[in-house]
Amino acid sequence: xxxxxxxxxxxxxxxPKSGFxxxxxxxxxxxxxxxxxxxxxxxxxxxGEHFAVVERRVGKFYALHHRExxxxxxxxxxxxxxxxxxxxxxxxxxxxxxxxxxxxxxxLFEHIR
Numbered sequence: 001x002x003x004x005x006x007x008x009x010x011x012x013x014x015x016p017k018s019g020f021x022x023x024x025x026x027x028x029x030x031x032x033x034x035x036x037x038x039x040x041x042x043x044x045x046x047x048g049e050h051f052a053v054v055e056r057r058v059g060k061f062y063a064l065h066h067r068e069x070x071x072x073x074x075x076x077x078x079x080x081x082x083x084x085x086x087x088x089x090x091x092x093x094x095x096x097x098x099x100x101x102x103x104x105x106x107x108l109f110e111h112i113r
Contacts, residue, residue, distance in 0.1 A: 032047070032075065032077070032079075032080055033045050033046070033047060033074055033075075033079055033080060033083065034046050034047075034048070035074070036051070036091070037095065037098060038056075039098055039099065039101075039102035040102040040105050040106060041055055041056055041057065041105065042054070042055055042056070042064075042098055042101050042102050042105070043055075043056050043061065043098075044094055044095060044098045045061070045079075045083055046083070046087075046091070046094075047080050047083045047084060047087075049084075049089070050083050050084050050087030050088065050089060051083075051087050051088055051089075051090070051091050051093070051094030051095075052082070052083040052086050052087035052088070052094065053094060053097045053098045053101055054079075054082070054083075057071065058071075059073070060072060060073060061073075061074065061079055061082075063082055063086050064086070064101065065086065
C-alpha cells in the first residue's frame, strides 16, 4: 500500500508515491476514490461504501453500462456519483464482476487476434 503521499503541485492532489492501491486525497482529507484492483483494462474502485468496476481508457474511467459514454478523471466528483449509482455494497461481489469482465475481454481478444 502507499506509504507517503506526495502533493502534485499542478492539481493540488496528494498521490501515493508507490504501491498498487491508489487514492486521491485533497489536502489530507478522506480519499474520494480508491483504486483497489485492476485486470486488463478494468479497475475496481471504491468510495468507501460502494464498489464498482469501471473501464480505464486513456487515463479516464468509464461506466460499464447505463449507456454512460462520458469519461471521468480519477479526481472528478462525478466519478464518486457514478460509483454510488452503478456500484454494489459488497467488495466480494464487485471483485467477482471484475474477474468475469476481464476474462470475457481476454477471451474476446484472443478470439479476434
